[in-house]
Amino acid sequence: LAKTTQPISMDSYEGQEVNITCSHNNIATNDYITWYQQFPSQGPRFIIQGYKTKVTNEVASLFIPADRKSSTLSLPRVSLSDTAVYYCLVALNTGFQKLVFGTGTRLLVSP
Amino acid sequence: DTEVTQTPKHLVMGMTNKKSLKCEQHMGHRAMYWYKQKAKKPPELMFVYSYEKLSINESVPSRFSPECPNSSLLNLHLHALQPEDSALYLCASSDGLAGATSSYNEQFFGPGTRLTVL
Numbered sequence: 001l002a003k004t005t006q007p008i009s010m011d012s013y014e015g016q017e018v019n020i021t022c023s024h025n026n027i028a029t030n031d032y033i034t035w036y037q038q039f040p041s042q043g044p045r046f047i048i049q050g051y052k053t054k055v056t057n058e059v060a061s062l063f064i065p066a067d068r069k070s071s072t073l074s075l076p077r078v079s080l081s082d083t084a085v086y087y088c089l090v091a092l093n094t095g096f097q098k099l100v101f102g103t104g105t106r107l108l109v110s111p
Numbered sequence: 112d113t114e115v116t117q118t119p120k121h122l123v124m125g126m127t128n129k130k131s132l133k134c135e136q137h138m139g140h141r142a143m144y145w146y147k148q149k150a151k152k153p154p155e156l157m158f159v160y161s162y163e164k165l166s167i168n169e170s171v172p173s174r175f176s177p178e179c180p181n182s183s184l185l186n187l188h189l190h191a192l193q194p195e196d197s198a199l200y201l202c203a204s205s206d207g208l209a210g211a212t213s214s215y216n217e218q219f220f221g222p223g224t225r226l227t228v229l
Contacts, residue, residue, distance in 0.1 A: 042223070044154065046219075101154050
């Protein structure tokens, strides 16, 4: 399974845009890139998933370059409630998934 | 209903006790998962059930015994645990459909059971 590398922590202020980059050099052809968010003492929650180029939903955007060896999660105008751990994972998009969580990025949003 | 429920929320047990964790989903998902998460660490996959059959066991000690009675339920039976087994145990489910699909195959996680082994 492809291993992912992310910054351990990031700090931001309310209203700013936050970009978290993930490296996945050994991503396989059939792997998708997925991001999860986790608050303390809760289960992770799916944020966004993509295969290539750009994906946008109501909470985030995901940018994937053509070589797919990295990806960037973009959170527009963060608020205090976006303080959480963000995990980048790569996995197949079909069948059951064997998700391997990396260390994740702890995002702290301050007033 | 896009919810995965887990009971109990908290569990304290001694090393000689036998207890069970329960997980339930009513989304018609075909894949169900158990994860273990220690404090300040990422979740670690323990077991995967696909179509009610055990598909992955990540070399988990036999004192953890999973069971999938039907497509909506997943249990984790605990026996003779050690203090180092204290952790947050997370259950998740996903559509689990095989074959090409363009839809997201996300995992839905429950809130977890906080287990303390004394």
